[in-house]
Amino acid sequence: MGFVVLASNFLVQFPVKYYGLEDLLTYGAFSYPVAFLITDLANRSYGKLVARKIVYIGFIIGISFTLFFSTNFSDLISIRIAFGSGIAFIVAQLLDVQIFDQLRRKKWFIAPLTSSLVGSTIDTFLFFSISFYATGIPWFTLALGDLTVKILVALVMLIPFKLLIGTFKTV
Numbered sequence: 001m002g003f004v005v006l007a008s009n010f011l012v013q014f015p016v017k018y019y020g021l022e023d024l025l026t027y028g029a030f031s032y033p034v035a036f037l038i039t040d041l042a043n044r045s046y047g048k049l050v051a052r053k054i055v056y057i058g059f060i061i062g063i064s065f066t067l068f069f070s071t072n073f074s075d076l077i078s079i080r081i082a083f084g085s086g087i088a089f090i091v092a093q094l095l096d097v098q099i100f101d102q103l104r105r106k107k108w109f110i111a112p113l114t115s116s117l118v119g120s121t122i123d124t125f126l127f128f129s130i131s132f133y134a135t136g137i138p139w140f141t142l143a144l145g146d147l148t149v150k151i152l153v154a155l156v157m158l159i160p161f162k163l164l165i166g167t168f169k170t171v
Contacts, residue, residue: 005062024145033153045168084130092123
């Protein structure tokens with residue numbers, strides 16, 4: 001989880017410069033949804049208490065690594081990215097755990113899809129607004145582009161989720 005947060009915080013600094021997407025999308029959108037897969041698998045297999053512990057551990061490791069490896073303390077945007085990432089991560093992941101837990105008895109795909117979609121939406125707008133508001137960076141369009149990719153990746157993440165839930169015990 002910590003590696004996913006670190007990679008995503010690093011990759012969000014780089015816009016996708018193909019097909020005119022530089023104002024709409026960063027590379028962080030492709031890696032971050034894996035965090036929801038990790039949380040949802042833990043929640044399905046071990047319950048919400050363990051999933052919350054993984055979120056807290058991921059938060060501490062991810063933010064520590066981000067501050068240590070990719071934060072330039074002389075650059076305000078870099079500091080805002082670290083702060084925005086932390087706030088967005090903890091809020092969205094804990095929300096994901098709660099929503100997943102409430103929907104866990106429904107069809108297998110309802111809980112991971114719903115919790116990931118809500119979590120990704122909250123995470124995206126918290127992160128981009130905290131990190132880039134009033135900086136001249138087109139944060140709102142970047143947020144919409146990232147959210148679109150996160151939704152698509154959340155749909156694709158249902159495949160490994162379905163394949164992996166059979167290998168873990170289910171609470």
